Amino acid sequence: MTVHPFVESQNLHGQPAALKERLEEDGYLFFRNLIDPKPLQNLLTAILEICKKHDWLIQGSALMQRRGKNDAYSGYFESTAVYREIQKLENFHLLSHHPSIVSTLSGILGQQVFPHPRNIARITLPDSAKMTTPPHQDYVFIQGSQESYTAWFPLSDCPKELGGLIMAKGTHKDGILPTHEAEGTGGLCTTIDNEAQKWFASDFKLGDVILFHSLTVHKAYPNITQNLLRVSCDFRYQPVAEQVVVWDTLRPHMQLHSWEDIYSNWAKDNHKYYWHQYELHVVPGLDPWDVKPTVNS
Numbered sequence: 001m002t003v004h005p006f007v008e009s010q011n012l013h014g015q016p017a018a019l020k021e022r023l024e025e026d027g028y029l030f031f032r033n034l035i036d037p038k039p040l041q042n043l044l045t046a047i048l049e050i051c052k053k054h055d056w057l058i059q060g061s062a063l064m065q066r067r068g069k070n071d072a073y074s075g076y077f078e079s080t081a082v083y084r085e086i087q088k089l090e091n092f093h094l095l096s097h098h099p100s101i102v103s104t105l106s107g108i109l110g111q112q113v114f115p116h117p118r119n120i121a122r123i124t125l126p127d128s129a130k131m132t133t134p135p136h137q138d139y140v141f142i143q144g145s146q147e148s149y150t151a152w153f154p155l156s157d158c159p160k161e162l163g164g165l166i167m168a169k170g171t172h173k174d175g176i177l178p179t180h181e182a183e184g185t186g187g188l189c190t191t192i193d194n195e196a197q198k199w200f201a202s203d204f205k206l207g208d209v210i211l212f213h214s215l216t217v218h219k220a221y222p223n224i225t226q227n228l229l230r231v232s233c234d235f236r237y238q239p240v241a242e243q244v245v246v247w248d249t250l251r252p253h254m255q256l257h258s259w260e261d262i263y264s265n266w267a268k269d270n271h272k273y274y275w276h277q278y279e280l281h282v283v284p285g286l287d288p289w290d291v292k293p294t295v296n297s
């Protein structure tokens with residue numbers, strides 16, 4: 001499989017029309033240095049402290065080395081006690097409001113966007129190829145409006161061997177594609193001819209962000225490092241004029257807690273229940289297996 005380097009878009013900052021044109025053509029925009037490192041490092045520290053408490057780190061290693069045990073959990077990360085605690089972190093949820101993401105996307109789309117509250121963090125263990133995210137379209141999981149966008153970024157530098165994302169350029173124009181069962185995050189895989197796609201990827205540095213359309217097919221590289229944890233966030237956004245959202249989108253990821261529980265230790269109130277200010281049309285979600293493809297494979 002040939003993989004080309006991401007087309008970088010930071011040089012088009014301040015040129016929303018050019019960014020929009022590129023997003024419509026490629027289905028993704030990759031920005032170097034979009035987010036300042038400080039809030040990312042603060043969140044990483046908080047997450048690694050939780051990992052340490054649960055004995056996921058290699059004994060004797062310094063926290064910020066991110067050296068983790070490759071058997072720290074089995075099954076899905078979402079089911080772990082570590083993830084339950086991450087979901088309660090105020091700085092995790094506040095990061096989805098980061099002005100660099102929100103204003104960049106609003107500028108490109110020419111209208112205000114709001115972050116979905118269902119924020120996701122992931123920890124991928126070293127040497128865990130089986131749990132690698134297979135090719136998929138986010139829409140199948142998120143549903144609601146197809147005009148929604150994901151912002152994905154690691155909380156450290158993330159060279160390919162640690163497991164960054166790979167994008168299949170232009171696939172957002174192909175409609176909803178069929179899926180089949182697969183190993184790895186999400187458990188289902190878009191049925192595509194891998195060799196026929198134009199794949200793009202680059203090593204991520206801390207602060208780099210990739211934004212992509214809900215129908216853009218993407219997957220992750222496996223974390224093939226000996227002992228490094230890949231820690232990343234994925235947040236979703238939609239223009240306020242797109243009112244349809246699935247009920248789950250407004251709940252904490254995996255519904256591990258209620259919002260009341262999540263908010264119980266927060267220092268500030270101003271971002272609690274922020275989505276109540278928007279006129280949303282909330283609809284029931286489907287099991288991803290029941291989302292009908294719009295094209296045949």
Ligand SMILES: O=C(O)CCC(=O)C(=O)O
Nearest residue numbers: 122133138150152220234
């Ligand atoms: O981080 C990963 O492995 C998967 C992330 C992803 O596919 C997404 O954010 O849509």
